[in-house]
Amino acid sequence: MGNYDALLVVSFGGPEKPDDVMPFLENVVRGRGVPRERLLEVEEHYQRLGGASPINDQCRDLIEAVRPTVDLPIYWGNRNWHPFLEDTVRRMADDGVRRAAAFVTSAYGSYSACRQYRDDIARARAAVEGAPEIVKLRHYFDHPGFLAAMTDHTRQALDRLPAGVREGARLVFTAHSIPVSMAETAGPEGGLYEAQLRRAAALITEAVGGDRAWDLVWQSRSGAPHIPWLEPDVCDHLEKIDAPAVVLVPIGFVSDHMEVVYDLDVEAAETAERIGLPLVRAATAGVHPRFVSMVGELVAEPEPLACPATCCPAPRRRPG
Ligand SMILES: CC1=C(CCC(=O)O)c2cc3nc(cc4[nH]c(cc5[nH]c(cc1n2)c(C)c5CCC(=O)O)c(CCC(=O)O)c4C)C(CCC(=O)O)=C3C
């Protein structure tokens, strides 16, 4: 047990009303070289679904589910929208918190999925006098709780397919694409993001049983078109594969936020419909009881080792 006096949930953040959408997006892409056209396209996705992302409510739900399982006050702070991490860390300091465990709503390594959250925490602490020590819990892509939740949800999705195509259905695992350069420098030896995703996908496929074919593909590509990102994109992949049916399994995410409900449930679903491919999407971990209990189990583990200083370097900052 790491001797913590609080649990801090750290997440991405999302808009909660139409007027939040543009300022939220500006926060996400500041200095990242994402073209204006891409930003306006994504704004349209958020506005089409009512100008709000489900992600903040999903964080609230997870916190309420975890609360009875850990004997610690729980705080919550985001990278890109209210409640901002810095405000939360200030509140923690005011409350006298000395040493908190940080649970991040991303299971994997890489700059975007891990180090950027560490940097967010460091920046928030630097801005707050008397800020508590904050220890980021380990990557949990292979924790039995995360795997059990994803295995259950994958089985439930298979059950929703018509019986005639269920047997031969292919599991198509998806995760957020990242720039190839970021993938190559993920973790101490490079390639960690993709390696962890492949490991989780293989373990879930094995647990689902039935010797199924599976793929790992990418979604939600951002950035400038001339910069290479991980491929293939999920929609291109669906058009090419030869399978009687597909279960999409968004293992790269832990809740059914915008990247899931738009990029998969709208875009990938449209592609599948157009080509006549039966497709269902497995739920993310969300508040599955094993995922919820995992959080307390991570808090009870010995304190994780610090990351090597050289892994997952930040990409070069670009003009907006
Ligand atoms: C690896 C990864 C995760 C998984 C790990 C984790 O969960 O943290 C993730 C999650 C998420 N990404 C999200 C949303 C967005 N990501 C963007 C842009 C980008 N994502 C990137 C990577 C990742 N992103 C990268 C390299 C960029 C390019 C800009 C940059 O270098 O940072 C953009 C900009 C517009 C665009 O899409 O072009 C948006 C709006 C939401 C919130 C959804 C909601 O609102 O419900 C979530 C959870």
Ligand SMILES: [Fe+2]
């Ligand atoms: Fe993203």
